[in-house]
Amino acid sequence: MKKKQKTYRATEYTVTETIELLPFLLQAMTKNSRNSVKAILTRGQVAVDGQPVTQHNHSLQPGQKVSIQSNQASLNHSKLVGVTIIHEDDDLIIINKEAGLLSVASKTENELTAYRQVTNYVQSSRPDQRVFVVHRLDKDTSGVMMFAKNEKTQQTLQNNWNEFVKERMYTALVEGKVVSESGTIKSWLTENSAFKVYSSPVDNGGQYAVTHYKRIQSNKDFSLLEVLLETGRKNQIRAHMEELGYPVVGDKKYGATSNPLRRLGLHATALSFIHPRTGKIVRYVAEIPQIFISRSKK
Structure with a gap:
């Protein structure tokens, strides 16, 4: 195995043979x-290729990266509220944000945000380290969110977002039993003075938006959908689900009449993109909230 010492937060090893995780760690941590x-x-x-793993018998293959956090890093992780770090490297931090937490505060708000917590986390070991916003999730949407650790990475991703991002997958719990197994919604989205986005089937000068969906499971009350964004417009999924006639659970603004989750039924499940430094496609996943699955079971 090849060992690479990073910051004190983590030690990284490269796997050189097929082996289970626990024996590998015992060899590495003599x-x-x-x-x-x-x-x-x-x-x-312990993380394998950036994904936390706790199973002793997890199978490793040559070329995979195993990183081991220091106790101090583990302690810093435990201080985070509503934020779980999925992956961290020299350029990026990928998190799973819980519903109800702002991504970034507005100029008039001073409450706890994902951005502030990630900043405090990186500065606990490197006081001069900055964090840069790459994209945002709505306050009531949970799931995968990305921050950059340097301005060059932020600008590369933001300026070439459509070229770099290969997959934006969401999971939506919606009201009603969706009839079609899959479908695509194409429309133009415009925002009114009350900050609600409206969908029009004809070009009205708004932003063109395309949403693909696939039904995972459903009952008479709710449906669980896998949603892929071809475009990323403000409130796109929420507006398109309302147009489809199956509003997102808990989304009163866009036509929902129930709120059994006590939150918005929208979760950013996966983000796949070209890593700006390596040029390789990477994919990060935030597990679907269990309550989404249980509510839509037959």
């Missing part, structure tokens, strides 16, 4: 006891 290595694994301090 100064630690077996029980100590097991504890590090159980606490979630």
Whole structure:
């Protein structure tokens, strides 16, 4: 195995043979006891190719990257509220944001945000480190969100967003039993003075928007949809689901009549993009909230 020492937050190893995770860690961490290595694994301090793994028998393949967080990094992670770090490298931090947490505060708001917490997290070990906003999620939407750790990465991604981003997948819990197994909604979106986005089937000078959806499961009350964005307009999924006749659960602004989740039924499940430094396509996933699945079961 090849060892690469990064900042004190994590040590990274490259796998050179097919092996299970626990034996690999025991080989890598010879100064630690077996029980100590097991504890590090159980606490979630180990990631494989950027994805946290706790299973002892997880199979590793040559070329994969295994990173081990220090105890201090693990402690910093535990201080985060409504934010879970999915992946971190020298250029990017990918998080899973919970519903109800602002991505970034407005000029008139001073409440806790994902941006502020990620900034505090990186500055706990490097006080001069800055964090840059790449994109945002609505306050009531949960899921995968990305920050840059330097301005060059931020500008590269923002200026070439449509070229770099290969997949934006959401999961939506909507009202009613969606009849079609799959479909595509194409329309023009415009925002009124009350900040509600309206969908028009004809070009009215708004922004052209395309949303693809696939029904995962449904019952008489709710449907669980996999939603792929071809364009990324403000409130696109919410406006398109209202137009389809199946508003997102909890979305009173866009036609919902129920709120059994006590939150918006919208989750950013996966983000796939070309990494600006490596040029390779990477994909990060935030697990679908279990309540979305249970509410839409037959």
